[in-house]
Amino acid sequence: MRIHDLQTPALLVEASDLDHNLATMAEALPGPRLRPHVKAHKCTALARRQATQGHRHFTCATVREMEGMAAAGLGEDLLLANEVLDTKRLAALDARVTVAVDSQATLGAAVAGGIREVLIDVNVGLPRCGCPPEQAGALADRARAAGLRVRGVMGYEGHLMIVEDRQKQAQGVADAMAELARAHADVGGEVISAGGTGSYDVNRVATEIQAGSYVLMDTAYDALGLPFRKALSVLATVISVSEAHSVADCGLKALGMDHGNPRIEGARVWFCSDEHVTFAPEAPVQPGERIRLWPAHVDPTLAYHERLHVVDGEQVLESWPIDLRGW
Amino acid sequence: MRIHDLQTPALLVEASDLDHNLATMAEALPGPRLRPHVKAHKCTALARRQATQGHRHFTCATVREMEGMAAAGLGEDLLLANEVLDTKRLAALDARVTVAVDSQATLGAAVAGGIREVLIDVNVGLPRCGCPPEQAGALADRARAAGLRVRGVMGYEGHLMIVEDRQKQAQGVADAMAELARAHADVGGEVISAGGTGSYDVNRVATEIQAGSYVLMDTAYDALGLPFRKALSVLATVISVSEAHSVADCGLKALGMDHGNPRIEGARVWFCSDEHVTFAPEAPVQPGERIRLWPAHVDPTLAYHERLHVVDGEQVLESWPIDLRGW
Numbered sequence A, B: 001m002r003i004h005d006l007q008t009p010a011l012l013v014e015a016s017d018l019d020h021n022l023a024t025m026a027e028a029l030p031g032p033r034l035r036p037h038v039k040a041h042k043c044t045a046l047a048r049r050q051a052t053q054g055h056r057h058f059t060c061a062t063v064r065e066m067e068g069m070a071a072a073g074l075g076e077d078l079l080l081a082n083e084v085l086d087t088k089r090l091a092a093l094d095a096r097v098t099v100a101v102d103s104q105a106t107l108g109a110a111v112a113g114g115i116r117e118v119l120i121d122v123n124v125g126l127p128r129c130g131c132p133p134e135q136a137g138a139l140a141d142r143a144r145a146a147g148l149r150v151r152g153v154m155g156y157e158g159h160l161m162i163v164e165d166r167q168k169q170a171q172g173v174a175d176a177m178a179e180l181a182r183a184h185a186d187v188g189g190e191v192i193s194a195g196g197t198g199s200y201d202v203n204r205v206a207t208e209i210q211a212g213s214y215v216l217m218d219t220a221y222d223a224l225g226l227p228f229r230k231a232l233s234v235l236a237t238v239i240s241v242s243e244a245h246s247v248a249d250c251g252l253k254a255l256g257m258d259h260g261n262p263r264i265e266g267a268r269v270w271f272c273s274d275e276h277v278t279f280a281p282e283a284p285v286q287p288g289e290r291i292r293l294w295p296a297h298v299d300p301t302l303a304y305h306e307r308l309h310v311v312d313g314e315q316v317l318e319s320w321p322i323d324l325r326g327w
Helices: A015-028 A044-052 A063-071 A104-112 A133-145 A166-187 A298-302 B015-028 B044-052 B063-071 B104-112 B133-145 B166-187 B298-302
Strands: A010-014 A057-060 A077-080 A097-101 A117-121 A149-155 A191-194 A232-241 A246-248 A267-272 A277-281 A290-293 A307-312 A315-321 B010-014 B057-060 B077-080 B097-101 B117-121 B149-155 B191-194 B232-241 B246-248 B267-272 B277-281 B290-293 B307-312 B315-321
Touching: A010 A015, A015 A044, A015 A307, A044 A063, A044 A315, A057 A063, A063 A077, A097 A104, A104 A133, A117 A133, A133 A149, A133 A166, A149 A166, A166 A191, A232 A298, B010 B015, B015 B044, B015 B307, B044 B063, B044 B315, B057 B063, B063 B077, B097 B104, B104 B133, B117 B133, B133 B149, B133 B166, B149 B166, B166 B191, B232 B298
Parallel strands: A010 A307, A057 A077, A077 A097, A097 A117, A117 A149, A149 A191, B010 B307, B057 B077, B077 B097, B097 B117, B117 B149, B149 B191
Antiparallel strands: A010 A232, A232 A246, A232 A290, A246 A277, A267 A277, A307 A315, B010 B232, B232 B246, B232 B290, B246 B277, B267 B277, B307 B315
């Protein structure tokens, strides 16, 4: 099949860029030094490619991602790096399951759900989940007293992922990880799980990095000058041409918009509507012409699509279901 | 089933608010005076409720919406209010199919796809699809010469939907509709299709209004003081509580974000991540507690979810598949 035969909007990943990103990360963080985060792509076929690179332990954000990864035979070591109160679907999985806990309530839910292993989730500066570092040791003691195995700590420095001054970023990450190391000293265990695509090369404390976006990338991460290539684009068809602007059939329901508009090479994007992008091209385009959009945020973009098409130029090599969507 | 038994995040529509919105619109614009836009909800079960109110002619934005509506037996009169080059799936539908055309290319695609009826799409000020008003007559002549039946015109005044000063808005809509009326004089036909939830009561020219959001509403439309109630919310579970903020399990993949953050009553929303909302509640919340979020934009919110649960307080009455997603 050729790209021309795809219905639009269609998610494309360029095979050579994907291979480059997979190989670059496997060299930088081999084997269990990386625990790829599947929330970025929600696609077990792509997770299998990561496993082939030696990354066989995965990070998930939802119970559905955990279920899908286990069902796909990728359950060697799955971390649900998120707090969960409704644990009843997790115990049945054919997988090694570890969940993050940050409170007595989530610890109790883990016990009630038959979970056996946990990480203590520590707040390292991002105002989201995680207990204060100084409370991590006591929570680990309570977890062990409740019969759970505490594998270590996790702490996501998400507020430091997209910082263009990399020296400032490295200092921020070092400070955040000093907090995590302090908590780890109280908690014990062999795992310090942290980091992401923006900090994979400056986080010196984590025993494993939870990066996900590196494999597909987006315009926000691309601005950082990392060695990963923008592999993901959305193919669209020009449907209307006016004097000052043109319109293609890719809009708010095909793009994560929280980081702003997508980019189009050789054009200025004016705005997106539900099923349209209005843009001003430098050179005229014609109805029926295909264009590519570069999303600003990869994760919520993938979550809108049913399939990810792996392409080599004009050729469609494979079409992978985005099978971990929903909850 | 009770709300407590739903997995979160879950889309809820309050039955009494839904009924109020349906009845209010049916009274204001009875029968074919409203052509409900299904893009807002992408749900044939909800479209069937609109049909029961007397609105049996529908507006769609995608070929998939057209297919799903026809398959659900709701194809009495379907308008694809969008330009489409790939028409081959439309001719096979068991439905009366009308498509918008704004160029020789889309007119040619309609003929090639075996479409029989069209509306001439006219640009009335929103920089998106539509031909200039003064070119509409010539395009209609070419359409008729090609064997198409031209039912009339459409022109969406989308730039005037969310204007808080309703007097200013009414003047803007009147000006835009004067353009559409001018085009209609050249085009002929019995249909002048235009409008939306924001202009349903001030658009005096359209023979049919294409409103969709009225039935569920969102915080952006709610600010206008229209007689429709916010019927749609997202149920979430509090998963983490810290000193200054709390976190619930509803984020960027459960909410259309192009109009900004959702609202939570009695709380200030700080930010959303992929699967989290971080908020500062006025009164403390506990892990496991359920909260409701009010999305800022209804259409791209629905497109993330598989089901819409119709509730009466704590009771879940029905769960409708959101079956028109994708393309």
